[in-house]
Amino acid sequence: MENNRTVIIGAGPAGLTAAYELKKFGKDSVILEADTQVGGISKTVCYEGNRFDIGGHRFFSKVPYINQVWDEILEEEFLTRDRLSRILYNKHFFDYPLKPVNALLGLGLVDAASVILSYGKTKFLTWPKKPDENFEQWVINRFGYKLYEIFFKTYTEKVWGIPCKSISADWASQRIKNFSLGEAIKNAFVNSGKNKDGEIITTIINQFKYPRLGPGMMWEHCQGFLEREGSPTLLQNRVTQIRHKNGEVFEVSAKDAQGNPTHFSGDQFISSMPLREMILSLDPLPPNKVVEAAKKLRYRDYFTVVLLVDRKDVFPDNWIYIHTPQVKLGRIQNYKNWSEDMVKDTRLTTLGLEYFLWEKDEEWNWPNQRLIDLGIKECIEIGIIQPNEVLDGTIVRMKKAYPVYDMDYAQNLEIIKRYLAGFKNLQTIGRNGLHRYNNQDHSMLTGIYAARNIFGNKHNVWSVNTEMDYHEKGELKGGLSKDRMIPMPTR
Numbered sequence: 062m063e064n065n066r067t068v069i070i071g072a073g074p075a076g077l078t079a080a081y082e083l084k085k086f087g088k089d090s091v092i093l094e095a096d097t098q099v100g101g102i103s104k105t106v107c108y109e110g111n112r113f114d115i116g117g118h119r120f121f122s123k124v125p126y127i128n129q130v131w132d133e134i135l136e137e138e139f140l141t142r143d144r145l146s147r148i149l150y151n152k153h154f155f156d157y158p159l160k161p162v163n164a165l166l167g168l169g170l171v172d173a174a175s176v177i178l179s180y181g182k183t184k185f186l187t188w189p190k191k192p193d194e195n196f197e198q199w200v201i202n203r204f205g206y207k208l209y210e211i212f213f214k215t216y217t218e219k220v221w222g223i224p225c226k227s228i229s230a231d232w233a234s235q236r237i238k239n240f241s242l243g244e245a246i247k248n249a250f251v252n253s254g255k256n257k258d259g260e261i262i263t264t265i266i267n268q269f270k271y272p273r274l275g276p277g278m279m280w281e282h283c284q285g286f287l288e289r290e291g292s293p294t295l296l297q298n299r300v301t302q303i304r305h306k307n308g309e310v311f312e313v314s315a316k317d318a319q320g321n322p323t324h325f326s327g328d329q330f331i332s333s334m335p336l337r338e339m340i341l342s343l344d345p346l347p348p349n350k351v352v353e354a355a356k357k358l359r360y361r362d363y364f365t366v367v368l369l370v371d372r373k374d375v376f377p378d379n380w381i382y383i384h385t386p387q388v389k390l391g392r393i394q395n396y397k398n399w400s401e402d403m404v405k406d407t408r409l410t411t412l413g414l415e416y417f418l419w420e421k422d423e424e425w426n427w428p429n430q431r432l433i434d435l436g437i438k439e440c441i442e443i444g445i446i447q448p449n450e451v452l453d454g455t456i457v458r459m460k461k462a463y464p465v466y467d468m469d470y471a472q473n474l475e476i477i478k479r480y481l482a483g484f485k486n487l488q489t490i491g492r493n494g495l496h497r498y499n500n501q502d503h504s505m506l507t508g509i510y511a512a513r514n515i516f517g518n519k520h521n522v523w524s525v526n527t528e529m530d531y532h533e534k535g536e537l538k539g540g541l542s543k544d545r546m547i548p549m550p551t552r
């Protein structure tokens with residue numbers, strides 16, 4: 062049996078979905094997971110009976126098959142939620158997505174006039190338009206300088222920790238694609254939620270689905286189902302070596318919780334661990350050029366300060382973006398507004414304060430209490446809570462939350478991609494596995510593609526999210542015929 066199975070690295074949405082899809086075709090797998098629980102960045106952490114996400118995880122996909130898989134896994138526990146999120150900038154709340162009247166009133170006459178003038182200048186006077194060579198230019202070309210300065214620059218630089226000029230335009234085109242100030246204004250009046258090509262604008266969807274007990278619930282259900290069907294997830298098994306010969310992987314080694322080595326063989330291997338570590342764990346190591354390219358891939362790290370606040374209603378939003386430049390805080394989640402069952406006592410509120418940083422920053426090693434104190438201080442400063450309202454707090458750190466799209470990443474990725482194409486039975490999938498800023502749905506799609514490739518399909522996992530239109534509009538093309546699929550047992 063062991064030589065017939067697929068070994069999957071990582072039990073996040075991509076790895077678990079790959080195993081789930083393989084099961085549909087009757088193939089067993091074993092998942093090796095470094096963490097003590099499944100879900101990866103989409104896990105739900107429980108502290109003293111209160112649950113929270115790493116950020117907040119909306120479930121939304123334009124790929125029908127992904128919605129089908131979510132429904133299969135979670136059935137009736139999948140809630141439909143209305144979205145409310147706003148931007149806090151210098152003590153004013155702005156609707157998000159921006160609504161012109163609300164934005165102009167909030168900004169005051171001078172800033173409002175300057176937004177309109179700078180948009181008009183970019184739209185009608187600047188000719189030829191500067192090429193979209195980085196994030197800053199991409200946004201200015203579509204929204205004008207002033208709006209960029211107020212509503213994009215501060216928050217984006219908090220998230221990425223590098224100047225907007227050093228961020229590749231790929232990131233903007235992936236996240237804010239085909240969305241301009243003109244469309245924002247049009248949407249405020251007709252509220253179609255679609256761009257000029259009739260596509261749904263993901264940035265402004267106002268309803269999404271959410272598991273009753275947070276995103277981890279989806280992935281724990283999936284893990285449970287796979288376990289019952291003979292495809293286990295082995296927690297606390299961190300992969301350290303991937304052994305290969307003549308373009309084929311034959312064994313993966315991991316370290317268990319006690320640091321003991323464990324070894325796993327199989328006929329196929331799928332990896333969702335970060336690409337940089339994956340390349341560096343290959344034995345023998347790839348040529349120097351590939352190793353150097355992998356070492357240059359960068360990741361932004363993240364921690365969340367969770368505060369238990371002694372107030373029933375703190376704010377009505379699911380989350381608030383904090384554009385105020387004086388605080389480091391980037392975003393605040395209010396978990397009760399995602400699902401009431403996320404809090405133990407509904408007379409209280411749990412807030413998730415999101416901070417973006419590098420692991421090498423000194424704050425990363427601060428003791429938890431110091432970070433909690435920072436969170437409380439900044440929340441008071443921006444007027445969200447009062448002193449003495451916080452009953453308890455905790456910290457969750459998440460390394461490699463964001464693959465960084467710096468100006469060299471695409472070139473480095475190309476070198477790695479070309480090298481990996483030489484393997485017959487190793488595929489990389491997922492967000493950090495492909496160094497792609499994917500949400501859950503696209504991470505899952507790469508897992509589905511990898512599973513189907515094992516059955517002879519020729520999907521290009523690297524294409525997910527670069528050919529967004531194709532994937533977002535279309536059904537999952539080129540799939541295996543339904544009669545080769547094994548129906549999922551009912552639970």
Ligand SMILES: Cc1cc2nc3c(=O)[nH]c(=O)nc-3n(C[C@H](O)[C@H](O)[C@H](O)COP(=O)(O)OP(=O)(O)OC[C@H]3O[C@@H](n4cnc5c(N)ncnc54)[C@H](O)[C@@H]3O)c2cc1C
Nearest residue numbers: 071073074075095101102116118119300334491492500501
């Ligand atoms: C703040 C934030 C908010 C987000 N909000 C949303 C949202 O609203 N909606 C949405 O759909 N998506 C959202 N996302 C994105 C979503 O979290 C990811 O797309 C998704 O979790 C990626 O799944 P994955 O399986 O590719 O990777 P991951 O979730 O990173 O999972 C990879 C797994 O591999 C494991 N691993 C790593 N190294 C090893 C090793 N050496 N050996 C064994 N295991 C290893 C990790 O522990 C992890 O469990 C958000 C992300 C962040 C950071």
